[in-house]
Amino acid sequence: FISWDDYFMAIAFLSAERSKDPNRQVGACLVSQEGIILGIGYNGFPRGCSDDKLPWAKKSARGDPLETKYPYVVHAEVNAILNTNHASAAGQKLYVTMFPCNECAKIIIQSGVSEVLYFVEKRIDNSDHVYVASHNLLSMAGVKVRKHQPQMAQIPINFQDPRV
Numbered sequence: 001f002i003s004w005d006d007y008f009m010a011i012a013f014l015s016a017e018r019s020k021d022p023n024r025q026v027g028a029c030l031v032s033q034e035g036i037i038l039g040i041g042y043n044g045f046p047r048g049c050s051d052d053k054l055p056w057a058k059k060s061a062r063g064d065p066l067e068t069k070y071p072y073v074v075h076a077e078v079n080a081i082l083n084t085n086h087a088s089a090a091g092q093k094l095y096v097t098m099f100p101c102n103e104c105a106k107i108i109i110q111s112g113v114s115e116v117l118y119f120v121e122k123r124i125d126n127s128d129h130v131y132v133a134s135h136n137l138l139s140m141a142g143v144k145v146r147k148h149q150p151q152m153a154q155i156p157i158n159f160q161d162p163r164v
């Protein structure tokens with residue numbers, strides 16, 4: 001059977017697959033102290049803001065930031081947190097496929113999340129300060145940060161041959 005940590009991280013992974021970002025799919029799963037899933041999210045444009053009208057590009061040939069995804073996309077962590085009613089903030093854990101950025105760290109802290117479990121850390125040259133700031137904030141606020149150590153290398157889901 002699947003461990004709780006692998007289970008919630010797998011849900012974050014599955015959720016990431018819903019993202020339409022061609023370059024990076026991020027998923028998050030918010031879990032209560034009691035182990036109840038409170039919210040799931042992935043990176044995408046805000047509700048009602050169509051993928052047909054907004055760009056998924058990382059860069060604009062004309063150097064126009066409005067032709068890139070960055071000013072428009074909602075991060076997976078924020079979607080997972082906003083999907084809950086914040087009923088019992090104490091002891092919440094956030095499972096994320098990628099270490100959260102500084103903007104997400106602020107929201108994670110302010111919403112009362114106690115622990116962040118991440119799968120990979122993205123540290124790319126010029127965005128380094130974003131993740132250093134994020135580590136600083138989470139550490140100052142006393143939010144536990146843990147790199148997920150999977151117990152299973154893969155969790156296949158096979159619709160063809162369900163073991164029921």
Ligand SMILES: O=c1[nH]c(=O)n([C@H]2C[C@H](O)[C@@H](COP(=O)(O)O)O2)cc1CO
Pocket residue numbers: 021023024025026042043044058069073074075076077098099100101104122
């Ligand atoms: O914390 C995060 N959470 C999150 O959902 N994202 C999303 C936003 C973008 O769609 C994508 C980042 O794209 P890229 O790696 O191409 O710059 O990941 C990005 C971060 C930044 O680390």
Ligand SMILES: [Zn+2]
Pocket residue numbers: 075077100101102103104105
């Ligand atoms: Zn973020």
